[in-house]
Structures are given as structure tokens and as C-alpha cells.
Amino acid sequence: MPLEFAPSSDQALPIWPVAKDAGIPPEAAAGDWPAACGFTGKAGEICLLPAADGGLSGALFGLGDPARARRERFAFARAATSLPKGDWHLMDLPDGFNAEEAALGWLLGQYRFTRYKGSPPKETRLTCPENVDADRILAIAAGEFLTRDLINTPASDMGPKQLEAAARKLANEIGASVEVTTGDALLKSNLPMIHAVGRAAEQAPRLIDIRLGESGPMLTLVGKGVCFDTGGLDIKPPASMGLMKKDMGGAATVLGLLKMLAGTGAAQGLRLRVLIPAVENSIAGNAFRPGDVLGSRKGLSVEVNNTDAEGRLVLADALTLGAEENPDLMISMATLTGAARVALGPDIPPFYCDDDATAQAISAASMTTGDPLWRMPFWEPYETMIEPAIADLDNAPSGGMAGSITAALFLRRFAEGAGRYVHMDIYGWQPTAAPGRPRGGVGQGARAILAALPDLLK
Template identity: 65%
Template sequence: MTPEFAPASSSSLPLWLVHSDSDGPLYPQATPAEAAIWGKANGFTAKAGQILVLPAADGSIKGAFFGLGPIDQARPARERYPLARAADGLPAGDWHIADAPEGVDLSLAAFSWLLSAYRFDRYKSAAPARARLVCPEGVDAGRVLAMIAGEYLARDLINTPTSDMGPDDLEAAARALAMRHGASISVIAGDDLLAQNFPMIHAVGRAGAQAPRLLDLRFPGTGPKVTLVGKGVCFDTGGLDIKPPSSMLLMKKDMGGAASAMGLSEMLARLGLTANISLRVLLPVVENAIAGNAFRPGDVLTSRKGLTVEINNTDAEGRLILADALALAEEEAPDFLVSMATLTGAARVALGPDLPPFFCDDDAIAAAIQAAGARAYDPVWRMPFWEPYENLIEPQIADLDNAPSGGFAGAITAALFLRRFAGKARHYAHFDIYGWQPAGAPARPKGGTGQAMRTLLEALPEVLK
């Protein structure tokens, strides 16, 4: 369940946010003198993440200090959501921020607090009670809650194992999203994909236990055309080029692009922003499985766009299903076309799991996206559509190669491949996300995570000018 802010109440406990090197006294003037004495006696130095609970005379809790560290580390590079440590470490109950130094981003503080409450508990007993926050004065609670809802949705979808998040289940989740926000949804599945000219989605998914499909959501609204395309590989064995077991363990997350596209749509719809754009979400959904009818290395597939693709690795399947969906998207010449996919290991080698690369030809749009990521604490990093590598995706017997040999520039060649199917869009951006937090961090437990959603939410006004 998505958390809410605690109601404003005189019974909520005060939390003082304190820098360790402020010009004034270490403890806020609003803090009673006894509390300051208690802090000194217990060695509270306000280092980043330090918590000191303050006792009342009767032994109950009357408040707490939370350390922000030095002023120049109020937004430390190593900790994206610093106030999450307060939410995790304080006793259960309702809390309000009684005092915060100038320059502290209270919207980020509120978002961090709610994001830290996320737990994937579908298969566990109920979680214990946690500390709740009263929304700080001046913070747009609706925007924070909309972002939290989108983040939770994406995480839940990615974390759910394929036994409960196969193509049928992902379609059900998309239908629920559409129903919540008055969107329409159409589905093309199974052999109908061939009849309606989505041959590569069909080829990749036809060996799966559940039929491949293309989900097409349209949200009510008018304005610039924004189309999101999210890779929905519910499980990826690698196909006949089978992955080793160690590489297959996380493949429930290979629908992270679809999850992130849905999470972003949830944010936009909750904020009412879909009223002023024509939002379309295309989700090609498959299992890349092994059976007698699986597509093979060496096959040549003809895409929706008419371009032929030589299959040199069945484990490079994501770009194939995205290509058919992008070809459909570009037929409407959208103003902004975005693809989101857990696509290449090369992107992880280059930038790691926490910093997804994106590709965009327009310098102004790319700058707006990168700046938005910094403001939203959802960082991304631009990489190039490097034209000299175009020859790497052009094999001898077909128009395109889905897996160029040599292993160099894998993220770039994948992006160049996809760009061939998005050419009619006014602006195109591709995000090669990871969708997984490999080690726990404040507000980011180990497991599924959406990426680039808040970046795009923040960037859209600038991109659509």
C-alpha cells in the first residue's frame, strides 16, 4: 500500500534537523535547554544520519535530533535520500520537522521519508509500524504522493517473480492502471500479432508459456504527443543462446522498462498532467523462452517497418520487440518518443547499476533531461548516438544485425538499432536502465527500482516547449 503523510496533530513529535558545522550553536534555539544538555551528554555531533531521541521527564519521547552533517554536505554525493535514515531509525509514531536549517530541501526530505517506507511484502507477514511524517509546511503533498505512487508501482512490478508477473499479469496491471485513470487500452496477442504486422514481437515471444502481446494505452488529454515505449520481457532465458544460471537469476526484472513507463504514467496521471498532453504508452510484452518454435540464431526477421534483422544472438531480444513498438509509435510522428529498457550489460559496465545512460540527438533536449535528473535526484548520463558505429549494426545478409560481434560499444549499437525505428518522432530519447538495486541503501532496498521516471516528469515541460 502506498504510504500517506501523517495528519497534522498537536500530538506529533518534533524532529530538529541539525548541521554539524553551523555558525550558531549546534542545537537549534527552538530546542529546550535540557535537550541540548542531553545531546552533549550523549555525544550527538550531528554527523550525517545520526539520531538522538530526547526523553521526557516521565520517560516518554518528547522529540529527536537528526544530523545532516556539514553544511557543504547537505546533499552528499554518497547519499541521495539522507532523511530516509531518520524515517528508518526513529521510533514508530507521528513526527513533524520542528526546525530545519536554511537550504534544506523539505520536498526532498518528505519524499525521502515516504520512499524509505517501501517494502516488498507480498509474500511476507505484515511489516511492523514505522515512523510517519507530517507533511512539512510549504511542500506540495500531492506532487510528493504522486511520485511515491509511481515509484512504488514500478518497484512492485519488478520485484514480483515471473510466476505471478508473466505476460497475463503484466497486462492485468496495465489494465488496472488504465482503469484508475480513465485511459483506454487495447491488446494484440498471439497470432494476431502476425496478422497486424508485429512480426518481431511474435517471434521473440511465441515460445513462451503465455502468449506475446502488445499493450497500447491512451490517456485522456489533448496537446503535444508523448509516447512511452517500455520493454516488457517478463522473463529472459536468453532463448536458444541460453544464459548461464547466474545470469538468469535476476531476469524477472527484464520488464523494468515497462514498469518504469507505467510508473511514470501513474505520476503524470495523478498530477493531472495527462490532460495537457496526448499520452500513449506502448508495452511489448513477452517471455523469451525455449521451445521447439523458438526463434533461432541465424534467422532473418522482417520488422513492422520492413527492415530485415539478422539474429546473431537470441539473447538480444529486447531491441527486437521494442523495434516493432517504436515503428508503430513513429507512425503518429509524436512530439516526444521515449524508449525505456533494461537493455544492455554494456551500459552497466560503463556506468554501473545506479546511473542509467540515455541517448538523444538534440543537444538542448538532452541538456534539459540531464538537468532535470539532477534536480529530481534521479540522475542520468548522456551517451552518444555515435554515427561511425552505424556500420556495426549492418550485417551482410540483412538490413540490421541484432547483436554485432566484437563486444565493443554495446549500449551505443543497441541505441543506434532502436533509432532506426523512431525516425519520424520530433524528439527521441532512449534510456538504458538497470531497474535493480543490487545492495540496500537509504530509501533504496535491495530489489527492483524504477529509473528515469522522475527525471522525465521534471523534464517534460522543458522538452515540450
């Protein structure tokens, strides 16, 4: 089923949104029917309204308690999955509810990952609400769908080579250029840590470098592209390895964001660069080892105290490369630490930024877009935790405390040169189905960045 809104038509049936325990809109002409059906307006509740000819005249949709609206994002996605097949249009929303979020929620509710089983959703379409930019909402949903598809695809079909192919396909769609450095060429190009992490895999490691735009402020996006993570020689237990197809969630998210930027027109007047170190952290005789000391593009030596902390290694070389052009803003996105999940759970990725104005813009946008983020500190006193005895840096400080912060501090060492640097420690996975977010891969942070961009690069 194509991602689309229904054309405006008198044939589209009305949906009346009703807050919990509020009166039924008189124009719904519902009489005693909703009460007889037990409809109270609780979140996600639907009451189909009969027409005199035995068909449907419309539907009531429960919005729940307006005071608790923030407890459920994209509640209107429930309508997309629950209403009968056909075209629908949304009547006026009460105060406290947002038509743009409702429209996006409807589209996100249409998402299905059907590559291996299942079928597209039924043809239930919404006409875009008045005063909502349909093209913008469609572009945002398309970017999110790309991110979800990439994360949901298992490593058997989404290794470094296939991730490169997906990046090239997107670049071709939006008119961007792509350069890819692969295998031993990484060493010749002074990207040694990307090579070290990925050299044991069947598919060669690579750096994907996408550019769009030739003038204006420069935004560089760096996404972790570990297509599968066994943990390397510090192998993960089965319970921890099961979801590691999502360890390229940072790469999937920056590609989804790039699609949003191009599709909404936000890329105009910008110089965009996307860097994705794409590797598989595998086990073989040539795998990098605990205790190895690796050289980096920046010239800093890194002691490997855990081969399962590989994401920061590949990001480090990519960040160094990106910072060499002195972008106005550089953002890294990575499924980096379990510590972030312990601290904030799966829904709220922490982000790190030294610039207060930048951080405030991102925080504000995260709330208005239903794309939550939470600022965490680059805590300077913890710098000593990433400084081992025999090298400049330690990739995995012992003790386990402040794991997300120390990982962010590690990355910041390699981002020097960028005008401003933001790091997002995302999860990239929806563990329990929610409105507009089925269980599986999910984008985090991209919509917040898109919304904040006018303030970030003005």
C-alpha cells in the same frame, strides 16, 4: 499501511535536522544530552530527546556534511525507518537541503515488498512540510511503489498476462483506454519481431497499448516488457539469469511514470500513449534461432546473431508503431545492455537524444530530483557495426565494444518519424540497500522526465 502523510497536529513530535558538527538548535532544549549520547550530526544519526515526564519530546536527525550531501540521496529516509512509531513533523532544514526531497525520501523509506513474506512498516508518519505539495509527492511515491512492486514480483506471478492485468488495472484507475494484441494476432497486425521473440513461451506474447488524453502535445512512452529472459537458445549462465525477472523494468517504469503523470495532473493537456511489448524469452522447439533473419514492422530485415539481444527486437516493432503517429516526443525505457552497467554502474542510466535542448532539460531535472541520468552519444561512425552482410541490421554486433551505443543506434532506426526521440538504458535494480531504496526493483528516470516535462513539451 496506506501511503500517506500525517495530518498536521500539535501531537506530532518535532524532528530537528542537524548538519554535521553544527550546533544543536536551542529550541530543541536538548542541553548536554546529545553530546552525552555521542550525537555529532553525521548522516542518518538519530538522537531521541527525553521529555520531563519520561516520554519523548522530539528527535535530532543528522544530515551529515552539507558539502557532501550529494553523496547520499534521500538521507531523510533513514528517519522513517529509525524513529519510533508515531507522528512527526520536520523543523526547518539548513541551507543546502531540500524539504521536498526530505518528504519524498520519508515516503520512499516506507516501501516494503510484502507479497510473500514480511509485514508493512510500523506506523511512523510525517506531516508534510510547509510549502511542499503533499498530493504531488504522494503521487510520485505511488508511481515509484508500483514500479518496484512490478519488478520485484517473480515471473511465476508476473508473466505477460499478469503485466497486461497490471496495465489494465492502472488504466482503469486513471480513466485511460487499453488495447492488447496477443499471439498470432501480432503477425496479422504486422508486429512480427514481438511475436518471434515471445512465441516459445507458455504465455503468448502481446503488445499493450494505453492511451490517455485527446488533445495537446503527444508523448509516447515505450517500455521493454520481457517478463523473463532465459537468453533464448543462446542461454544465459545461471549467474546472469538470476535477476531476469527485472527484464520488464522498462515496462514497470513507464507504468509508474504514467501513474505519476495522472496523479500529479501533469497528464492534463497531453495526449499520452504507452506501448509495452510484453513477452517471455523462452526455449522451446519453436524458439527463434541464432542466424535467423526476421522481418520487422518497419520493413527492415534483422539478422539475429544472439537470441539474448531480444529486447531491442521487441522494442523495434513498438517504436515503429509509435513513430507512425509522429509524436512530439517518444521515450523508450529498457533494461537493455550490460555494457551500460559496466560504463556507469547500477545508479546512473545512460540516455541518448539528438536534440540538445531536450537532453539539457532531462539532465538538469535528473540532478534536481535525485534521479541521476547521464547523456551518451548516438555515435554515427558506429552505425556500420549494426549493418551485417545478409540483412539490413544486426541485433548483436560482434566484439562487445560500445554495446549500449550500438543498441541505441539500432533502436533509433525504428524511431524515425517521432519529433524527438530519447532512449534510456536503465538497470531497474538496487543491488545494495540505500536510504529510500531497499535492495530490489527500483524506478530510474521517471521522476526526471516528470520534472522536465514542462520544458520538454512547452
